[in-house]
Amino acid sequence: MDAIFLQVLNGLDKGGAYALIALGLTLVFGTLGVVNFAHGALFMLGAFCAVSVQKVLTISTKVRDESITFFEAYKEVPILEAKFPVVGGFIVDYSVPFSILLAIPFMLLVGLVMERGLIRHFYKRPHADQILVTFGLAIVIQEIVKHYFGASPIPQTAPDIVSGSANIGALVGLGDNVIYPWWRLIYLGFSLSIIGAVFAFLQFTTFGMVVRAGMQDREMVGLLGIDIQRRFTIVFGLAAVVAGLAGVMYTPIYPPDYNLGMDFLVLSFVVVVVGGMGSLGGAVLAGFLLGLVQSFASMTEVKSIIPGMDQIIIYLVAVIVLLVRPRGLMGRKGVMED
Amino acid sequence: MENTVLHVADVHKSFAGLHALSDIDLSVREGETHAIIGPNGAGKSTLLNVCIGRLKPDSGHVVFDGENLTGKQPHEINQLGVVRVFQTPEIFPELSLLENVMIPILAKRDGSFKLRWFRRFSSEKTARIEAEHLLSDLGMETLIRTDAGSLSRGDKRRLELAMGLAQKPRLLLLDEPTAGMARHDTNATIELLKRIKAGGMTKVIIEHDMHVVFSLADRISVLAGGRIICQGTPEEVKNDPRVKEAYLGEEQV
Amino acid sequence: MNKFSAISDWVLLFAFAAAVYSMPIWLEPLGADYPDLMQRFAIFGLFAIGYNILFGLTGYLSFGHAAFLGIGSYTAVWSFKLLTMNVVPAIMFSMLVTALFAVVIGFISLRRSGIYFSILTLAFAQMSYKLAYSVLTPITNGETGLQLTLSDARVLDAAAGIEVTRSLPVTNFFGIKMSGMPGFYFCATVLVIGFFISLRIFRSPFGAMLRGIKSNQTRMAYTGLNTKPYLLWAFIISGMYAGVAGGLMAVTDPLAGAERMQWTASGEVVLMTILGGVGTLLGPFIGAAVIKYFENILSAYNTTSLTQVFDFVPEALQPIVVDVVSLFVGSGWHLTLGLMFMITVIFLPGGIMEGVRRIGSIFSRKKPTAAITSTPSASENASGA
Numbered sequence: 014m015d016a017i018f019l020q021v022l023n024g025l026d027k028g029g030a031y032a033l034i035a036l037g038l039t040l041v042f043g044t045l046g047v048v049n050f051a052h053g054a055l056f057m058l059g060a061f062c063a064v065s066v067q068k069v070l071t072i073s074t075k076v077r078d079e080s081i082t083f084f085e086a087y088k089e090v091p092i093l094e095a096k097f098p099v100v101g102g103f104i105v106d107y108s109v110p111f112s113i114l115l116a117i118p119f120m121l122l123v124g125l126v127m128e129r130g131l132i133r134h135f136y137k138r139p140h141a142d143q144i145l146v147t148f149g150l151a152i153v154i155q156e157i158v159k160h161y162f163g164a165s166p167i168p169q170t171a172p173d174i175v176s177g178s179a180n181i182g183a184l185v186g187l188g189d190n191v192i193y194p195w196w197r198l199i200y201l202g203f204s205l206s207i208i209g210a211v212f213a214f215l216q217f218t219t220f221g222m223v224v225r226a227g228m229q230d231r232e233m234v235g236l237l238g239i240d241i242q243r244r245f246t247i248v249f250g251l252a253a254v255v256a257g258l259a260g261v262m263y264t265p266i267y268p269p270d271y272n273l274g275m276d277f278l279v280l281s282f283v284v285v286v287v288g289g290m291g292s293l294g295g296a297v298l299a300g301f302l303l304g305l306v307q308s309f310a311s312m313t314e315v316k317s318i319i320p321g322m323d324q325i326i327i328y329l330v331a332v333i334v335l336l337v338r339p340r341g342l343m344g345r346k347g348v349m350e351d
Numbered sequence: 352m353e354n355t356v357l358h359v360a361d362v363h364k365s366f367a368g369l370h371a372l373s374d375i376d377l378s379v380r381e382g383e384t385h386a387i388i389g390p391n392g393a394g395k396s397t398l399l400n401v402c403i404g405r406l407k408p409d410s411g412h413v414v415f416d417g418e419n420l421t422g423k424q425p426h427e428i429n430q431l432g433v434v435r436v437f438q439t440p441e442i443f444p445e446l447s448l449l450e451n452v453m454i455p456i457l458a459k460r461d462g463s464f465k466l467r468w469f470r471r472f473s474s475e476k477t478a479r480i481e482a483e484h485l486l487s488d489l490g491m492e493t494l495i496r497t498d499a500g501s502l503s504r505g506d507k508r509r510l511e512l513a514m515g516l517a518q519k520p521r522l523l524l525l526d527e528p529t530a531g532m533a534r535h536d537t538n539a540t541i542e543l544l545k546r547i548k549a550g551g552m553t554k555v556i557i558e559h560d561m562h563v564v565f566s567l568a569d570r571i572s573v574l575a576g577g578r579i580i581c582q583g584t585p586e587e588v589k590n591d592p593r594v595k596e597a598y599l600g601e602e603q604v
Numbered sequence: 605m606n607k608f609s610a611i612s613d614w615v616l617l618f619a620f621a622a623a624v625y626s627m628p629i630w631l632e633p634l635g636a637d638y639p640d641l642m643q644r645f646a647i648f649g650l651f652a653i654g655y656n657i658l659f660g661l662t663g664y665l666s667f668g669h670a671a672f673l674g675i676g677s678y679t680a681v682w683s684f685k686l687l688t689m690n691v692v693p694a695i696m697f698s699m700l701v702t703a704l705f706a707v708v709i710g711f712i713s714l715r716r717s718g719i720y721f722s723i724l725t726l727a728f729a730q731m732s733y734k735l736a737y738s739v740l741t742p743i744t745n746g747e748t749g750l751q752l753t754l755s756d757a758r759v760l761d762a763a764a765g766i767e768v769t770r771s772l773p774v775t776n777f778f779g780i781k782m783s784g785m786p787g788f789y790f791c792a793t794v795l796v797i798g799f800f801i802s803l804r805i806f807r808s809p810f811g812a813m814l815r816g817i818k819s820n821q822t823r824m825a826y827t828g829l830n831t832k833p834y835l836l837w838a839f840i841i842s843g844m845y846a847g848v849a850g851g852l853m854a855v856t857d858p859l860a861g862a863e864r865m866q867w868t869a870s871g872e873v874v875l876m877t878i879l880g881g882v883g884t885l886l887g888p889f890i891g892a893a894v895i896k897y898f899e900n901i902l903s904a905y906n907t908t909s910l911t912q913v914f915d916f917v918p919e920a921l922q923p924i925v926v927d928v929v930s931l932f933v934g935s936g937w938h939l940t941l942g943l944m945f946m947i948t949v950i951f952l953p954g955g956i957m958e959g960v961r962r963i964g965s966i967f968s969r970k971k972p973t974a975a976i977t978s979t980p981s982a983s984e985n986a987s988g989a
Contacts, residue, residue, distance in 0.1 A: 148945065
């Protein structure tokens, strides 16, 4: 029971990341009709926003190490912390959450530039061309990051107060054996609230209404005299921000390297396809579902029966879903069926 | 009574509760040219799509020469000899006219699949001569090396017709064969279809142009609101009051 | 016209063969005449030519062909380990085993088309990659990669009385060692054979049917063709090409690693095909050669050598220039690759062959009548140019 509960949490957690990336991917595909292979790179860029913020905040200076008394020892301390021990230390400790403040404008800018500069010219091109050009772009982004940050993963730390584990078993009455990292719980809550925010935005604003209408019938919305072009740009920017935020918050869970985007891209495409191309609800549902499936497949009990199951289960599920329900779990008729 | 080749029996088809076809009973006899006419939205194209397996009827079935077509794959129906010429030209735009016509000829000859790698496409002599012959029959002999995509709409329709005829069908289904053609092209097409008729090919034609219908059809079925309201020779149909009612003001019969 | 194009195909084949075999001569001024690089030209050229049979003729964009490359390599190394160091059985086994995998993967993936097909192939490739790293370690030797050892069985070699005592054995073609130039000539021969088969497929009714599928698949079905077997054969054939290419990689260097199967490797073969010209006969090989050539040159640079190159730049600017340029060379070579990818897709979707044809048409515009009569057909022209 305890183990199952843990796996459920684990799965929801992973699922949250998948769902966030897949959400943006679907949004872009549904409105702009563009298959964006550079979406994973946006996730990775978000993660490196956190890395940059941490790097800047922790530019260090040497100070006397007071704990060593019998000779003059120095230790490296972030300038911020040395100058303003209380506030500075607090900011350095909270560098990941603070990165969000940088990530939102930065990712928005990246998204807008990408849409205006490149994606826009590919609306009418075949999907194969869209895949190829964004694939090229993903390589470019990833190589630039590699050039400036190196190839090895850069670990990030969660704020001290939540860096430990929660005795979640006691909270839900399952005994003391179920402990789970705080930050991962926060990530789950974070992804749920972002997903909620995106859906609320689409549901309750006029802008969202137009976007939803555009996902149903793009030409019709254009015919109504709505400047669909500008809205597309904003939708793309929004998707970039969502992917970026997912990346920022993911850094304490998994140290980011330049290749992070590619790993997640393949997975999130699988998620989108399983959920049904162009269905937002499907993307979220499939994200959590695949997260859960993967998490259960990595239990030792399962692995002892079918070794390697955890490695391939997601792809296996995707293959089965595509063959049994070609449109995905919640896909609509007529989307990408050429 | 002459042989019935195509028998549409009791076919129903509805889209989202809307009855597109109901109680359709239709017999096409060997060698005849059977025209299906009717006002817009009467269900003519739906009927044709049911016949070639693009749509599945909700109930009833379509029998061709003793074989039930319902539920068969499009290519299987084609191989039985039922060939459709589309209303919106379905061609291979990137290929030359010659290739466009040769592909159906080879498909007819080789069946669904034959792996001939070590043969040259261009040295398939009989097929090529046949294709060239057909194209010049339709007045397109000067265009055989052109890409089909660059043709005018009327020429694309004629190419489609050539592709259909290339398969020597036992039953040819023509969906408005002259729509979008200039007058003299229309007349040329009528002449061609008359020649085929002399050869004894069974045809079902959907057509708006009454001139075309009355110069080709042996029998006519009138479709309105998804039902066949009248069936008979051109003379009989012309004088049927129900037809006049269905067409009220739309067409001078 | 018939005879003309039949002859011109033979001319094309011989010209191609001559160009490939004479690479050591004409690549010398480019500084690319050493065997290792030329072997790569031939191997990746073969890979791309095979990929083109699927993508170029049918338009189905597979993102999983690197899996076949890897499978081919593993099979060849196992053949070296278990049977003999002779390369012929190794290549044969690579081809057959890959074909088996291609049948299964193709049969399932081809039930869908468009982007779904791409994702399915990608999923299969990722599965193979992950499995090669984890559960299949007994077969693939995981991260270390599959290597020859002194204690390998080599049943056939042992039966023939060939003993290995001190150093690892070398792959051979009935006694001729497959390292250096002989290795290149072997790869080149396989490449020429592969090109010949591809040429015949392009010109055959089978090829015409594939192009028909790319042009209008729905119409094919209403023409009485079941398109699935055609597509499956195209998939299997292109998979076998990839398998043979993988086998050749093992021939020139008997080591197989899972990184060969990563999906970025699949992306690379797509780029080669597109850069050269999708659906053309020569394009994929040219694309592969261009990419491997630039990879070789650009990845050799490092900061020190760049500083030497930009010696003439004022000292204050030098670090900036070097920094910017170093983005694109050395280990940053992939950035250049990505840019090439984008530029090709944006500005020249037809690839190098399209560019050549455009330039050619500027010259032929002076005598348009001659150009039309000597052109078999527009599409044949595109593929034969």
